[in-house]
Amino acid sequence: MSEESSSLSTRMAAEIAGCSARHIQSLIKKGKLSASRDDGGNYLIDKSEFYRVFPDAHTKRTVANHGEQSSRNALEVEVKYLKEMLAEKAKQNEFLHKQLEAASTEKSALIETLASNQRLLEHTDQKKKRKKLFGVF
Known part of the structure; x- marks a missing residue:
């Protein structure tokens, strides 16, 4: 995904947050981080939602x-x-x-x-x- 895009993949979110992609997926499954799925079934996380959960x-x-x-x-x-x-x-x-x-x-x-x-x-x-x-x- 590009820098200007309004959503992040789990991998990009994990890189920014400094954790694993599995941790991001577990947060989504627990409901602590909301995300939608694309046509391929991959999670797309809105940047504003991501920075709400990870302000640092x-x-x-x-x-x-x-x-x-x-x-x-x-x-x-x-x-x-x-x-x-x-x-x-x-x-x-x-x-x-x-x-x-x-x-x-x-x-x-x-x-x-x-x-x-x-x-x-x-x-x-x-x-x-x-x-x-x-x-x-």
């Missing part, structure tokens, strides 16, 4: 709706905060990737320089050995 139900529902709204707002704030954190972590990740790439490039350059220096040393050692071997020439 309207305030409970309003408080529950307010609680749901405040929890929704809290969740929206938390989602916004988490999105900001995610964006910050993405920036940190990008920065660290750039640092890692720079370190890898520097490492490769240093290894290449080291290998080049080692080849130069080996080359000069071979020249010195030749001079000693050939001596006069």
Whole structure:
């Protein structure tokens, strides 16, 4: 049933009152709550009759709706905060990737320089050995 409807089903009445549908049906059978039946045989309770028997139900529902709204707002704030954190972590990740790439490039350059220096040393050692071997020439 819609919110604007003038009658409630036993299930909706039970949800609003905070009890079971069986309890609502037992109140109807005892005559404490009047209701009519629809074509399918289901009870239809007039809203004014329901709130006569359950006067606190309207305030409970309003408080529950307010609680749901405040929890929704809290969740929206938390989602916004988490999105900001995610964006910050993405920036940190990008920065660290750039640092890692720079370190890898520097490492490769240093290894290449080291290998080049080692080849130069080996080359000069071979020249010195030749001079000693050939001596006069």
